[in-house]
Amino acid sequence: MEQVASQQTIVHQASQALNVCRDAEHGKGSAEEVEAERLLLIATQRRLALLAETQRLKNLGPDGEREESMEGAKPCRGTLTITDIKLPLKGEYLFSLKEGNVPGDDYFFCLIYNGPEKVIPTMMLSTADKIAGDSMWFTNHIVLNNINSNFDVKIEVYNMRMKRLKPDNQQKSALGSLLGMPSPKLKNLAPKKIFTNIMGKDNSMSPLLRSLGGPSTVRNSNFVLMGETHIRLCDVRKTQFTLDKVPFLSPLQGHVQVRIHCHMDSGVEERGFLTMFQDVGGFGSWHRRWCVLSNWRLAYWTYPDDERRKDPIGVIDVGQCITKNITTVSREWCARPNTIEILCSRPVKDDDKDTIVDSVDWKNKTVTTKHWISADTKEERIQWIAQLNKALTNLRMWSAKN
Incomplete structure (x- = not known):
């Protein structure tokens, strides 16, 4: 609840700052007024997200939390990077801008949601600035770390139109005066610093500066939602997303262009000697190999030092495994103890043929390969199976939807 209280404080401070902006002379x-409106919206949305999460946890209860933590092995987390957000503008709106028929400057920014503690604002752009082509182009580089494979990132687009006023470079605005600095310096301050300066001043203002509801009245931001969209794992290869809830008279075309990069932070590593069953001239033979499992690739060499000096003799792609889990081989098929089976499938090649380890299905154009690897002890076998299945789970959860 401390975070909720912190955001509520910002809401009160932003409202107080905006309540003194009643005419051009007073900001x-x-x-400064636009920036205060933006900060008010950000704090309001963060507060609402935290309250919703608090209510969710209350409804879930301690038993629900225990049940979630007792579920089976969960896949690893990942990282999502969002860059180059572009908001294409309507042609008729651009024409009106060029002709000077838009009664004011439009300000845009986006809020990116990833859970209650991740409400990230982009930079703010205005039509008073130079427009890149036909779009508002946000150059932010936003990185979301430690996300689940079932992430649901929401992007909201906000807009506010501000009527143009005659510039007055010789006079500070009332809001700037409250901060004790010229207006251009305001937007370079962090929100916390802005509000600290505001509340640190003498609050005894003349009645002419007070709003009808008083200087401490809490208000809503004048920024209006212009559309929203969601990004999920299955969407990470898209570059364009349709906006929902777009007002009819919105200056936006109704979609947003985004550059997305996503990768999983697997971190699966295992090293050690294993004995591998291989086809040598049509005969089965066991060879001792130095094996390294890194993420979902099991590479093997003859000696440990070869790992640094040579390319691997071969690589098993765990992602090609066709069984639900990787487990031991039935003793009916292999009498060697502590033997693990990885059954993989890949597209057929022209020179493929049936062998001791390969089975060719020409009808479905696939080759099923039987990889048998034997650990030295039961403990090592258990450890290798656990790591291989962890790699398999990670890959399936992060790749199946992608």
Whole structure:
């Protein structure tokens, strides 16, 4: 609840700052007012997200938390990077801008949601600035770490139109005066610093500066939702997303362009000697190999030092495994103790043929390969199976939907 209280404080401070902006002389229509409106919206949305999460945890209860933690092995976390967000504008709106028929400057920014503690704002852009082609282009580089494979990242687009006022470079706005600095310096401050400066000043203002509801009245931001969209794992290869909830008279075309990069932070590593069953001239033979499991690739060499000096003799792609889990071989098929089976499938090649380890299905154009690897002890076998299945789970959860 401390985070909720912190955001509530910002809401009160932003509201108090905006309540003094009643005319041009006192900051109405200034860049400071727009920034305060933006900070008010960000704090409000963060507070709402935290309250919703608090209610969810209350409804879940301690038993529900225990049940979630007792579920089976969970896949690893990952990282999602969002860059180059572009909001294409309507042609008729751009024409009106060029002709000077838009009664004010439109300000845009986005909020990116990933859970209650991750409400990230982008930079703010205005039509008063140079427009990149036909789009508002946000150059932010946003990185979301430690996300689940079932992530649901929401992007909300907000807009506010501010009427143009005559510039007055010789006079500070009232809001800037409250901060004790010229207006252009305001937007370079962190929100916390802005509000600290505001509350640190003498609050005894003349009645002319007070709003009808008083200077401490809490208000809503004048930024309006212009659309929202969601990004999930199955969407990471897309570059364009349709916006929902777009108002009819919105200056936006109705979609957003985004550059997305996603990868899983698997971190699966295992090294050690294993004895591998291989086809040598049509005969089965066991060879001792130095094996390294890194993420979902099991590479093997003859000696440990070869790992640094040579390319691997071969690589088993765990992602090609066709069984639900990797486990031991039935003793009916292999009498060697502590033997693990990885059954893999790949597309057929022209020179493929049936062998001791390969089975060719020409009808379905696939080759099923039987990899048998034997550990020296029961403990090592258990450890290798656990790591191989962890790699398999990670890959399936992060790749199946992608």
